[in-house]
Amino acid sequence: MLNIKMIWKKQLYAGTGGLEEHDPRRGTCMIVNLICLIIFLISLSLGSTFFFITGKFAILIGASCEEALMIGVIKLNNGRRYSSANTLICAGLTVATCYFSAVFGRMFQAQLMLVALIGLAMFIFNEVQVRTFFVAAIIPLIVLVEANWQWQWIHPVRTGPAIEESIRWLSYAVVISLVILSLYMFDRNKKLLFLKVQEYAKAVEFNLVNEVKEGHAKTIFIRNASHEIRSALFSINGISKLIKDNLQTRDEWRDLEILAEHLVAACHNLKSVTNNLLTQSKLEAGMLGDIHNEPVNIRQLLRNLILISQYSANERQVKISFYASDAIPQILLCDGAKITSIVTNLLNNAIKFTRDNSNILVRVDRHEDNWQLLVEDEGEGMSTEMMETIFEPFVTRASVTRNTEGIGLGLHITRQLVEAMHGEIAVKSKLNVGTFFSVSFPIHALGANEPAVSAPSLH
Numbered sequence: 001m002l003n004i005k006m007i008w009k010k011q012l013y014a015g016t017g018g019l020e021e022h023d024p025r026r027g028t029c030m031i032v033n034l035i036c037l038i039i040f041l042i043s044l045s046l047g048s049t050f051f052f053i054t055g056k057f058a059i060l061i062g063a064s065c066e067e068a069l070m071i072g073v074i075k076l077n078n079g080r081r082y083s084s085a086n087t088l089i090c091a092g093l094t095v096a097t098c099y100f101s102a103v104f105g106r107m108f109q110a111q112l113m114l115v116a117l118i119g120l121a122m123f124i125f126n127e128v129q130v131r132t133f134f135v136a137a138i139i140p141l142i143v144l145v146e147a148n149w150q151w152q153w154i155h156p157v158r159t160g161p162a163i164e165e166s167i168r169w170l171s172y173a174v175v176i177s178l179v180i181l182s183l184y185m186f187d188r189n190k191k192l193l194f195l196k197v198q199e200y201a202k203a204v205e206f207n208l209v210n211e212v213k214e215g216h217a218k219t220i221f222i223r224n225a226s227h228e229i230r231s232a233l234f235s236i237n238g239i240s241k242l243i244k245d246n247l248q249t250r251d252e253w254r255d256l257e258i259l260a261e262h263l264v265a266a267c268h269n270l271k272s273v274t275n276n277l278l279t280q281s282k283l284e285a286g287m288l289g290d291i292h293n294e295p296v297n298i299r300q301l302l303r304n305l306i307l308i309s310q311y312s313a314n315e316r317q318v319k320i321s322f323y324a325s326d327a328i329p330q331i332l333l334c335d336g337a338k339i340t341s342i343v344t345n346l347l348n349n350a351i352k353f354t355r356d357n358s359n360i361l362v363r364v365d366r367h368e369d370n371w372q373l374l375v376e377d378e379g380e381g382m383s384t385e386m387m388e389t390i391f392e393p394f395v396t397r398a399s400v401t402r403n404t405e406g407i408g409l410g411l412h413i414t415r416q417l418v419e420a421m422h423g424e425i426a427v428k429s430k431l432n433v434g435t436f437f438s439v440s441f442p443i444h445a446l447g448a449n450e451p452a453v454s455a456p457s458l459h
Helices: 002-012 024-056 057-078 082-107 110-124 128-151 161-249 254-284 299-314 334-351 384-389 410-420
Strands: 294-297 319-324 331-335 359-368 370-376 425-430 434-442
Touching: 002 024, 024 057, 024 082, 024 161, 057 082, 057 384, 082 110, 082 128, 082 161, 110 128, 110 161, 294 299, 294 334, 294 384, 299 319, 299 334, 299 359, 331 334, 334 359, 334 370, 334 410, 334 434, 384 425, 410 425, 410 434
Parallel strands: 319 359
Antiparallel strands: 294 331, 359 370, 370 434, 425 434
């Protein structure tokens, strides 16, 4: 019994592997397989029975051909030749109906069978041309069947009243089964269509919402980018004029050093904004580039970057401190250009959102087989909701007491660069205490492998 169930299930689901539940091809394939199995069993059992009762080989030949036809349809479905299988079952059942109509005569309800086949074909085929062709082919056959009954061109077999009654009711049963299957397919297709419409509507709604959000975010991005660039250019222009005036009057020479620092800071800010804009355009175009590892003196690189950023920090009396653990190798194999972008963005972020007259701490330490870059500020901190979105593009973080905003790309680009280098970035923050960023990369060092130490604790 178990083997019979397994065989039945295997034939019923032949050709449906890999098709999703809502795929119309799956439902059509299963219905066609079910029809084939039912007709195969009817032909096998009743065809043999009627042959032994009547002794007419025409019945046995027709039943055997029909059985072979049903097996062929299932094999075509199993080979994923769905169109061929659908065409074969409709054409085969039509021919079989005409054949048995000629064999059994009026006792076989051929007209009803052909009409039921029209309904079945309407749901099996999706193409209007195929449906039209099939209907156009069946209508003349109905006329020919009726004409054959009238003029007896082909003489039917002679059977007893009991067999004639059995065949007649069997014909009704087959017709009713085909009608029920056709209605089932209609109902199933309607539900699938409704589900597709719902999914499409949800997708359209989701896309519209995203487009509105992206449009709003990009509007803010363009506004903030314009503000940042304009502010930097105004600063450069103003400082340049002051330097020019001092040089012309040769007064207050001691102020030139301060003005030069401000000029360097303004240029540094402008460079950071333009670099982030260019990097974001490369990210959107899929042109981030490969990782180019090279020997880098990580301590010297960080000192140089901190020295440049200190000019910007001086405007708000912010001091940047640097600590490098002895556990970090002197030379690391890494992409120096990408490390520069990462450190610059983290330092700019810390300078922008720390308090005036506060400290920023930059640390490099080792944890197991990774080296870590840690940047800690003393700003107002961030809420949990803000930390969840801080790495998204065009998301800006305004300080609680200062209306300062960036263009919303620095941290997003930083995360993309970190992940491209197979590293990890994390953020922790406490309101009114500060924010702590940590970036971790695998150690690829030149020289001896120094012992590992524990990483500094977070806030």
